[in-house]
Amino acid sequence: METRDNEAGCSIRALPDHLLVAAAATAIEVNPVNAPMRAPGGGVPSGVLEPEHIALLTSKYWGPQPRQLSVSFLEPTGPDLRARILSHMNVWSNSCGVSFAETDEAGDVRVSLQPGGYWSYLGTDIRLVPPDQQTMNLEGFSMQTPESEYHRVVRHETGHTLGFPHEHMRRELVARIDPAKAYAYFLATQGWDRQEVDQQVLTPLDDASILGTPPDQDSIMCYQLPGSITVDGLPIRGGTDVNATDAAFAASVYPKAVSAPPSQRTAAAAGDAKVTA
Ligand SMILES: [Zn+2]
Structure with missing residues (x-):
């Protein structure tokens, strides 16, 4: 299949700097496992790092207890289109304990279809985004958008809402990218300056902050990157749908049902990540 340049276009939207410490506190309050000191393989000595540094190492997963996130739309959006987007977001709920339901009020997740x-x-x-602003942007999605794009984009962006970072930021995959070529490529295709490319593409995820599965270039959270920017000249394939590894990981972070009391649930979630590392 030909490389489609627009596929590399997703960026994880970051909160403004003055909210980073508050965002980390929220993440740890929602789910203590997000704290870097508790991450699998972490062991960051407390008292050594500044709050701003700790914030950068904090994961953003929701807690392991099953939950429903409400979803609203910023602009007037037809019921068929709303239902179609929701159905793709809820593909994740087939394998994990987080589901999505529409609300007439400002949702936890707020979707805009505007440019951007x-x-x-x-x-x-998303808890720290002002309620009149979107937490997810799906520029131009309509009932005419191909089904494959719903699979590739809506499911991918929903993965970010679940706290999943970009799979192509894994150290093993970043090491395959030629920085000079990447700067030129993303400037030409996305208009990103060097700093944006560093942030979105070239800075590996901290090993302690993630996942516990081997890097998976077919993950829905991995965007296709062309061979023209890799050291070995081979493309990073990129995922086009939630695959079995994605579903299994989502299920390990967000069990569909838990019977243990809360304190044990948290420990179990951390344990799962260690077991699969
Ligand atoms: Zn993305």
């Missing part, structure tokens, strides 16, 4: 590309804030960060 495809993006979402990460996990619990």
Whole structure:
């Protein structure tokens, strides 16, 4: 399949700097496992790092207890289109304990279809977005948009809302990217300056902050990157749908049902991540 340049266009929307420490506190309040000191393989000594640094190392996963996030639309949006978007968001709920339901009020997740590309804030960060602003942007999505784009984009952005970062930021995949070529490529295709490329593409996720599964270039959270920017000349394939690894990981972070008391649930979620590391 030909490389489609617009596919690399998703950026994870970051909160403004003055909210980063508050966002980290929210993430840890919602789900203590988000704290870097508790992350699998972490062991960051407390008292050594500034709050701003700790904030950068904090994950943004929702807690392991099953939950429903409400969804609203910023602009008037037809019921068929709203239902179609919701159905793709809820593909994740087939395998995990987080589901999405429409609300007439300002939702936890607020979708806009206006210009600005495809993006979402990460996990619990959506709690700090002003209620009159979107947490997810799906530029131009309509009933005419191909089904494959709903699979590739809506499911991907929903993964960010679940707290999943970009799979292509994994250290093993970042190491395959030639920085000079990446700067030129993303400037030409996305208009990103070097700092944006560093943030969105070239800075590996902290090993302690994630996942516990091997890097998976077919993950829905991995965007296709062309061979023209890799060191070995081979493309990073990128995912086009939620795959079995994505579903299994989502199920491990967000069990569909739990019977243990809350304190044990949290420990179990951390344990799962360790077991699969
Ligand atoms: Zn993305």
